[in-house]
Amino acid sequence: MASWTIPWIIIGANFLINFLIALSLDKGESINTGAIVSIFIYTLVAGTVTIKETFPFALGLSIRRKDYFFGTAVTAIIVNVSSALGLVILSVIEEATNGWGVRLHLFKIQFLNDLSLIGTLGIYLIVLLHMYFLGFAISSLHRRFGGASMYIFFTSLLLIGTVGSYIFTHFGLWGGLLDWIIHSYMDIFWWMVPLVVVYLVAAYGLLRRATV
Numbered sequence: 001m002a003s004w005t006i007p008w009i010i011i012g013a014n015f016l017i018n019f020l021i022a023l024s025l026d027k028g029e030s031i032n033t034g035a036i037v038s039i040f041i042y043t044l045v046a047g048t049v050t051i052k053e054t055f056p057f058a059l060g061l062s063i064r065r066k067d068y069f070f071g072t073a074v075t076a077i078i079v080n081v082s083s084a085l086g087l088v089i090l091s092v093i094e095e096a097t098n099g100w101g102v103r104l105h106l107f108k109i110q111f112l113n114d115l116s117l118i119g120t121l122g123i124y125l126i127v128l129l130h131m132y133f134l135g136f137a138i139s140s141l142h143r144r145f146g147g148a149s150m151y152i153f154f155t156s157l158l159l160i161g162t163v164g165s166y167i168f169t170h171f172g173l174w175g176g177l178l179d180w181i182i183h184s185y186m187d188i189f190w191w192m193v194p195l196v197v198v199y200l201v202a203a204y205g206l207l208r209r210a211t212v
Helices: 002-023 037-060 065-096 099-103 117-145 147-170 174-183 185-208
Strands: none
Touching: 002 037, 002 099, 037 065, 037 117, 065 099, 065 117, 065 185, 117 147, 117 185
């Protein structure tokens, strides 16, 4: 699982660079960075490459597909729980030290300030699991139907996005959508929970019939 250390190495390097920059700022200035997003993006990538790196090897050892799926899912949950805990702990330290003593804000997401530590942990965990199992489901689709399925899948997404964008633009619905997102952003996070279940069910069904 050495690959799970990569996003933390990236964040660590980003933190060091921004810390040095923050040291050079005038007193009273602060620096806000979105570097925390990198761990969520990498989690999506990790979910995508997991099957390619482990599925053929596991079946080569005569591990049942069912055991491979549940073992991988449980491992991913444990790793992402650990990552979410790490992010929360670092955000607490960041807040307690007034941005690491140099007004550097990297781990603390401002619009989550109203949440308790448990709530923040839950949001981080939901997003991490959503990203991982989304990538896992996409990779399962590729493993089951091959490269052509990716063209069909992403072309379909492009068409849906294009048609949806046209409809929202034609009927002037963008303003209402943005207002809903601003006032109901927490609902968006909670909707990720059933989506994770959908990804898991889809991945399980696809891998049951996937070729090596």
